[in-house]
Amino acid sequence: GAGVSQSPSNKVTEKGKDVELRCDPISGHTALYWYRQSLGQGLEFLIYFQGNSAPDKSGLPSDRFSAERTGGSVSTLTIQRTQQEDSAVYLCASSLDGQVSNQPQHFGDGTRLSIL
């Protein structure tokens, strides 16, 4: 399929470990977004990549969170020294360009992260 692909779909790890989540956007989409969705909460913006521009990291909740996007395609979100409050579904989306207001975002099915 040509949709956004995320891996792993589920991740269970112990508190204090590092985790890496992967997102493969739709080919040709220049914009990529990471969100966090906790139970009963709305989608929380984490980070935005657009082409070769510097990413907008304003939504990252702490310096334990980082993300990169290599070659304008695949992105990885890394959480270091995980805490229990990091448990959530992490969603990745891509869009054709960076006009956020009027461009549909195409989502993957997320990685469900559980911190024991």
Add this chain to the structure above:
Amino acid sequence: SQKIEQNSEALNIQEGKTATLTCNYTNYSPAYLQWYRQDPGRGPVFLLLIRENEKEKRKERLKVTFDTTLKQSLFHITASQPADSATYLCALVDAGNNRKLIWGLGTSLAVNP
């Protein structure tokens, strides 16, 4: 600060009826508003986008209205089917950061056969 509100209570309707979901926003005048559908365990799926100068937009059994005076969008599903059961989210761009969308918490719709 900017806020989006959607009906927090789940909406239960009978198959064949029209479902109407509400999205209210405050402290902002967005040029566009988007609606998405989310099924359990899946990512949101884009449904419709409406511009501020469009009073209404339709796609098959879906209709969205945008009232910039009331600061409200209504999302209608006509001739509803059990397969329409899902959570519906509205989103608009953050007034302070045009690189991010702000999302409502969503309204859960259940269509009973």
